[in-house]
Amino acid sequence: MYYNDNTQIYLDGDWLKAGDARVSLYSQTMHYGSGVFEGIRSYNADGEASVFKAEEHYQRLLDSAAKMHIRCDYTVEQLVELSYELLEKNNLKDAYIRPMIFLGDNMTLHTVEKVHLFLCAWEWGKYLGSSLLNVMVSSYERPNPRAVPVEAKVTGHYTNSILATTEAKSKGFDEALLCDENGSVAEGSGANFFYEQDGVLYTPPLGNILPGITRSTAMDIAREMGYEVVEAYFPPQKVKGADGAFFTGTAAEIAGIGWLDGSPFKLDWEDTIGFKIAKAYQKLVRQPSRRTIASA
Numbered sequence: 001m002y003y004n005d006n007t008q009i010y011l012d013g014d015w016l017k018a019g020d021a022r023v024s025l026y027s028q029t030m031h032y033g034s035g036v037f038e039g040i041r042s043y044n045a046d047g048e049a050s051v052f053k054a055e056e057h058y059q060r061l062l063d064s065a066a067k068m069h070i071r072c073d074y075t076v077e078q079l080v081e082l083s084y085e086l087l088e089k090n091n092l093k094d095a096y097i098r099p100m101i102f103l104g105d106n107m108t109l110h111t112v113e114k115v116h117l118f119l120c121a122w123e124w125g126k127y128l129g130s131s132l133l134n135v136m137v138s139s140y141e142r143p144n145p146r147a148v149p150v151e152a153k154v155t156g157h158y159t160n161s162i163l164a165t166t167e168a169k170s171k172g173f174d175e176a177l178l179c180d181e182n183g184s185v186a187e188g189s190g191a192n193f194f195y196e197q198d199g200v201l202y203t204p205p206l207g208n209i210l211p212g213i214t215r216s217t218a219m220d221i222a223r224e225m226g227y228e229v230v231e232a233y234f235p236p237q238k239v240k241g242a243d244g245a246f247f248t249g250t251a252a253e254i255a256g257i258g259w260l261d262g263s264p265f266k267l268d269w270e271d272t273i274g275f276k277i278a279k280a281y282q283k284l285v286r287q288p289s290r291r292t293i294a295s296a
Contacts, residue, residue, distance in 0.1 A: 001122070002018075002120070005017070005019060007019075007090060008089040009021055009118065010119040010120075011118050012118075023116070023118075027102055027104060028106040029102035033154070033155050033156020034070070034156060035101060036101050036153055037098060037155060038057045038058070038061045038097075039096065039098060039250045040057045041095070041250050042097060042121070043094055045286050045287060046288060048288060049087045049093040050289040051083055051097065052284075054289070057213060057250075058076040058080060060153065060211070061099060061153070062076065064152035064153045065101050067149040069111050070101055072115065082119055083099075086119050096122060096123070096124035100118045100155070101115060101116070101118075102115075126252060128191070128255040129255075132256045132257065132258030132259075133255060133259075134258060135175050135177050135257050136167075136168050136177070137176075137179065137260070138164040138167060138168065138176035138177060138178045139167060140160060140163050140164045140178060141179055141181055142160065142179070142181075142208055144180075150208060161189040161190050162189075164178055165189045175189060176188060177236065180204075182233070184204065184208075184233040184234060187204065187212075190251065191214075191252045191255065192210070192212040192214070193245070193246075194246055194247075194274065196242060196244040196245065196274060200228045201219075201228070201229045202229075203215065203231055204233065212248055212250075217284070218277050218281065221277050225277075227273055239260055240263040241265070244257075244267050244272035245257040256269045
């Protein structure tokens with residue numbers, strides 16, 4: 001699914017076939033989850049690959065590394081260029097790009113000096129599909145921001161996401177909605193959350209959530225359309241029976257939610273602000289990037 005015999009990946013300065021790449025079984029990232037990554041999408045824009053908000057994604061990658069005391073000697077500009085080279089080598093335009101910074105051999109809990117960079121890409125549809133989602137409020141909470149840097153995209157944090165998703169699917173739901181330690185809605189297992197009531201969009205504020213790039217984009221689109229966007233804490237009970245709701249994320253894009261804990265939202269998806277944002281988002285991401293224009 002993710003690679004074949006001809007897939008090229010980038011590892012520590014070299015281009016290799018994915019099947020030929022080798023990493024250590026003694027990596028601190030493998031044993032303790034101390035590594036950082038990003039999820040980035042490229043779109044076919046008039047026949048050329050256009051990586052959406054590449055600079056923002058790679059800046060977040062470097063910020064995540066810094067928060068985890070992981071050294072990275074690459075610049076944002078270098079990482080963006082490597083992404084386009086990766087797409088070219090694999091003849092990809094519509095693709096999902098996964099960069100990861102992981103650590104070398106170390107069985108202690110100390111900072112590791114040896115740092116590795118891995119980039120790969122593959123064709124991947126919308127992570128949550130295109131149908132309206134049946135979502136449950138999870139029994140799992142988002143990690144406490146006083147315990148770990150929740151604003152960093154850390155490999156180990158996603159054990160929390162796996163638990164929440166597994167619980168939801170085992171109970172017949174499509175996805176989970178997690179609350180923070182105070183009982184306020186935080187986010188999905190791998191996406192930010194919005195709900196709509198009386199023409200106003202509501203979304204949890206920063207602090208207990210990942211600062212999503214798609215989240216920020218959706219907020220910009222909504223405001224450009226003239227809608228009010230309110231960042232606020234709210235319990236899941238306030239969401240049930242609202243006009244509409246959706247998830248945002250690079251992998252999920254804009255994913256409509258039909259039900260929360262079996263309670264349907266009032267409006268048809270096609271009549272919601274979320275649907276309008278989703279249509280505008282699809283147009284936006286397929287615009288040629290600055291790099292594409294420069295190389296044309």
